[in-house]
Amino acid sequence: MAQSLPPELWSHIFGLAADEDTIFYPGLPTSMTQSSWARSLVTDWQLRTPRDLINMVQRRSYATKKSIISTCRSWHCLGLEFLVRYLFFNDPSKLRSLTVLLTSNPSLGWWTRRLHITHFLYERGPSLDDFEAALTAVLIQTPNLEIFIVDWPLSRAFGSIADTLGTHCKNLRTAHWHVPAELLPKVIWALDALPLLVSLAVEFDAPLKDCDMLTLGSAQDVKLHLPNLQQLILRGYSAEFIEQASGWSLPLLRSFSFDFGNKREDVPDVLPFLGTHGTSLLFLDLDCIPALDIRTILDLCPLLTAFSFNLDWKIPPIAHNADTGDGSIVFTNRPHEHIAHIGLHGLLFAFGVGLASAYATPDPLSALLVQRTNDKNFAALTKASFPRLERVRVLSPTVLTDLERADGPQGSGMERWERWAGMCESKSIRLEDCTGALLGTLPQEYEEEDEDEVEEDEFLEDNEYSYTDDEEPARPGGVGLSELRALLEECRRMSEEREDPPFALTYR
Numbered sequence: 001m002a003q004s005l006p007p008e009l010w011s012h013i014f015g016l017a018a019d020e021d022t023i024f025y026p027g028l029p030t031s032m033t034q035s036s037w038a039r040s041l042v043t044d045w046q047l048r049t050p051r052d053l054i055n056m057v058q059r060r061s062y063a064t065k066k067s068i069i070s071t072c073r074s075w076h077c078l079g080l081e082f083l084v085r086y087l088f089f090n091d092p093s094k095l096r097s098l099t100v101l102l103t104s105n106p107s108l109g110w111w112t113r114r115l116h117i118t119h120f121l122y123e124r125g126p127s128l129d130d131f132e133a134a135l136t137a138v139l140i141q142t143p144n145l146e147i148f149i150v151d152w153p154l155s156r157a158f159g160s161i162a163d164t165l166g167t168h169c170k171n172l173r174t175a176h177w178h179v180p181a182e183l184l185p186k187v188i189w190a191l192d193a194l195p196l197l198v199s200l201a202v203e204f205d206a207p208l209k210d211c212d213m214l215t216l217g218s219a220q221d222v223k224l225h226l227p228n229l230q231q232l233i234l235r236g237y238s239a240e241f242i243e244q245a246s247g248w249s250l251p252l253l254r255s256f257s258f259d260f261g262n263k264r265e266d267v268p269d270v271l272p273f274l275g276t277h278g279t280s281l282l283f284l285d286l287d288c289i290p291a292l293d294i295r296t297i298l299d300l301c302p303l304l305t306a307f308s309f310n311l312d313w314k315i316p317p318i319a320h321n322a323d324t325g326d327g328s329i330v331f332t333n334r335p336h337e338h339i340a341h342i343g344l345h346g347l348l349f350a351f352g353v354g355l356a357s358a359y360a361t362p363d364p365l366s367a368l369l370v371q372r373t374n375d376k377n378f379a380a381l382t383k384a385s386f387p388r389l390e391r392v393r394v395l396s397p398t399v400l401t402d403l404e405r406a407d408g409p410q411g412s413g414m415e416r417w418e419r420w421a422g423m424c425e426s427k428s429i430r431l432e433d434c435t436g437a438l439l440g441t442l443p444q445e446y447e448e449e450d451e452d453e454v455e456e457d458e459f460l461e462d463n464e465y466s467y468t469d470d471e472e473p474a475r476p477g478g479v480g481l482s483e484l485r486a487l488l489e490e491c492r493r494m495s496e497e498r499e500d501p502p503f504a505l506t507y508r
Contacts, residue, residue, distance in 0.1 A: 014065070014068055015082075020061070020085065023058060024114060024146070024147065027198075027231055027255075028176065030233070031287065031308050032343050034050070035047050035053075035397055035400075035434045045443045051118075055088075055118055058116065065082060066083075068082075069083060080108075081111040084109075084111050086113060086116070087115045088114075092152060095117075095134035095135055096131070099137045102141040109142045111144070112145060114147040115138065115139075117149070117151065119153075119178075128150065128154055129156050136160055139161065142168075145172060146174065148165065150176060150177060152178065153178045153180075153205060154177065154183075155180055155183070158183055158187075163190075165193070166194060167193075170196070172196060174200075176201040176202075177203070179204065180206070180207055181214065184216065185216050185217055188224065188244065189222070195225070195228065198231065199231040200232055201235075203236050216240070216244070223247055224248040226248065227251060229252060229253055232255070232257070233257040234258050239267075243273075251280070253281065254283065255283040255284075256274075256283070256284055257283075258270060260287065260288035260290075264290060267292075270292065271293065271296060274301060281304055282303060282306070284306070284307050289312070292309075295331065298331065299333055302337075302338070304336070305338050306343070307343070311345065311373075311374050311378065329377060329379070330385060331381075332385040335385060335386070336386055336387075340386075340389060341389075341393070342381060342392050343393045344394050346374075347374060347396060348399060349374070350371060351414075352406075352411040353399075353405070357402075371412070374416075379423070381429075383427055392424060392430070392431050393431075393433070393434065399433075400434055403433075404443060408440065408442065417439065421440065
C-alpha cells in the first residue's frame with residue numbers, strides 16, 4: 001500500500017493527521033482566541049489558554065508523527081524529515097542534543113520550518129542565555145525557518161540570536177521575543193534584517209537599569225519598512241517601541257494588540273501610532289488599566305471589525321448633566337459601521353466572585369464604583385454606536401475560572417449577569433465568555449469528555465519531547481488498509497476539532 005501512492009500524497013496525508021496547518025499558521029494568538037475547558041487532576045476543571053492549546057497541539061502532533069514513522073519501513077523513510085518540520089521544547093538544555101543531531105545529519109535542518117521554546121517553569125529554571133551557543137548553532141542549520149517563538153526571557157543572548165536570524169533565516173515570517181526594555185535597539189536592528197515578517201510579538205520586561213539612561217543610539221534614526229507585517233503584539237514596557245513605530249512604514253498592518261499588564265504609570269501614548277497606522281487596522285486590542293481616549297481611537301480606526309478594551313475604564317460622558325452630576329456614556333463620536341466583535345478586559349469585580357470579591361469586603365465602596373462603571377460602559381454597547389455588533393466576549397480567563405469555582409455569579413453579580421444577558425438578547429447580540437460559549441455556561445453543563453481522550457491528553461501533558469536519532473525500530477512489511485483508514489480518521493477528527501484562526505493573514 002505504501003508503495004502504491006506517491007511520496008507527495010503520503011506527505012500531504014501525514015500533514016493533515018499531524019495538524020500541521022494549525023502549527024504552521026503564521027498568525028499568533030490574540031485575546032479573542034478561544035480558551036477551552038479540560039479535566040484537571042488537581043481541580044475538577046481547568047481553563048486551557050490559547051498558549052496551552054497550541055502547546056498541546058504540538059505535543060499531540062509529535063506523538064502522531066512518532067506513530068507514523070514507527071508503522072513500517074516505507075513510512076519511516078518518508079517520515080524522517082517530516083519529524084523535524086517543527087521543533088518544540090520546554091527544556092532548553094535539549095538544544096544541545098539537537099545540535100549534535102543536526103550536525104551529524106545536516107540535511108535534516110533544511111526541513112525545519114518552526115522552532116518553539118516554551119517556558120513552563122515561569123521564573124524558575126535555567127536562563128536561556130546559558131544555551132546561546134546551542135541555539136545559534138541550531139538556527140544556522142535551519143535556513144528555511146519560518147516561525148521562531150521563544151517564551152523564555154532573553155538578555156545578553158538576544159544580540160547574537162538576532163544576528164543569526166538576519167543572516168541565516170531570511171524566510172522568517174513569525175517571531176515572538178521576550179527581552180528587557182533596554183534591548184530595543186537590537187530589536188530594531190533585528191527587524192531591519194527580517195523584511196518578510198508577517199507576525200511579530202515582543203514582550204518587554206522592566207529595564208535592568210534606570211529608564212532615564214536608556215538610549216537608542218543609531219537605531220533611533222532607523223525608519224523601518226516592513227512591507228509584509230500584518231500582526232503586531234506588544235506587551236510590557238513598550239512605550240519607546242510604540243513611539244518609534246509611529247514613524248515606520250507598515251503598509252499591510254491589520255492587527256495591533258497592546259497589553260500594559262498591571263502597570264498604572266507611564267502608559268504609552270498610542271494615539272500617534274494609531275494616527276499613522278490605524279486607518280488600515282481590522283483588529284485592535286488595548287489592555288491597560290489607565291483609561292484611553294476611546295472615541296478618538298475609534299475615529300482613527302474606521303475599518304475595525306473587532307475591538308477589545310477594558311470595561312473598567314472610566315469614560316468621560318459625552319454630555320454632562322449639571323443637575324445630577326451624571327452624563328451618558330457614548331463610545332463613538334459617530335456610528336462605527338464595521339465593528340462586529342467586541343472583547344472586554346477587566347470585570348474582576350463584576351460578578352462577586354474570586355479574589356476581587358474578597359478584597360471588596362473591607363472596602364465595598366471601591367468595588368461599587370468599579371461595578372457602577374462596568375454597568376454604564378456595558379449599557380453603552382448599543383446598535384446606535386455599533387450597528388453591526390454581533391458578539392460581545394468577556395476575555396478574562398480569571399473571571400471565568402472564578403465563576404466556575406463559585407458555581408456562578410454571587411450576590412449582586414447574579415442580577416448584573418441577568419441584566420446584561422437580557423440587554424444583549426434584546427439586541428440580538430451574543431454575550432460570550434473566553435471559551436466562545438454563552439457567558440454563564442459552566443463546564444459541568446458540557447458533555448463529559450471521552451475517558452480515553454482525557455487519558456491521552458494527560459499523557460501528552462506529562463511527556464517532554466526531545467529530538468534524538470534513537471527512533472523506534474520500523475516494523476517490517478507494508479501498510480495495510482486498516483492503517484490507512486486509521487490515519488484518515490485521525491485527519492477527519494483533527495479537522496472537526498480545529499477552529500478557524502481568529503485573524504486571517506494573507507502571505508506569500
